[in-house]
Amino acid sequence: MYTTRQIVRKLVIGAVALAVAICITIFIRENMDVKDPESALPTLTVTMNGSAAMAPGSVFRAGYEWNFLTTTEKSTPVYSSADLRQVTPPVPMPSRTYLDLDFSIKPKSVVISRADDEKLEAFMELIDVGSGPIITPAATGLYMYRVEADFGWRGSIIYFFTVQIQNAGL
Known part of the structure; x- marks a missing residue:
């Protein structure tokens, strides 16, 4: 039979071993993410009218500042509007389409801007x-959206996508 002291000792040793294992796992994952930060960043999926999602290549991650446990990775290149038009192919859709933004990690805040x-x-x-x-919009034309997502202490990311409104007034 175990004494109370032996039981408490085994529980404390087990808790410490579990905590150490969790810390090692987090450290290894963060170090792997630092080697390839692009794959560790949250993704944005844009869904149209609650069902069809834009192709992954339609949403462009233009820049980020992301904090890992051991370092901060930054990629903040400056893109001209011509550069952005080349990397964000227009997605054709009817006017007054509902667009939902689905992030793989929930952001703390989102600022959405549009150029028309x-x-x-x-x-x-x-x-x-x-x-x-x-x-x-209801009017026919080309519209580019900028989505600035803030993920708290982890960092922030800027995404762009372009839509082509084809049949206005329907």
């Missing part, structure tokens, strides 16, 4: 979005 000028350079923040879906 001819050169797709003048981004205006969409203040009526809140936590609901984005509704695409």
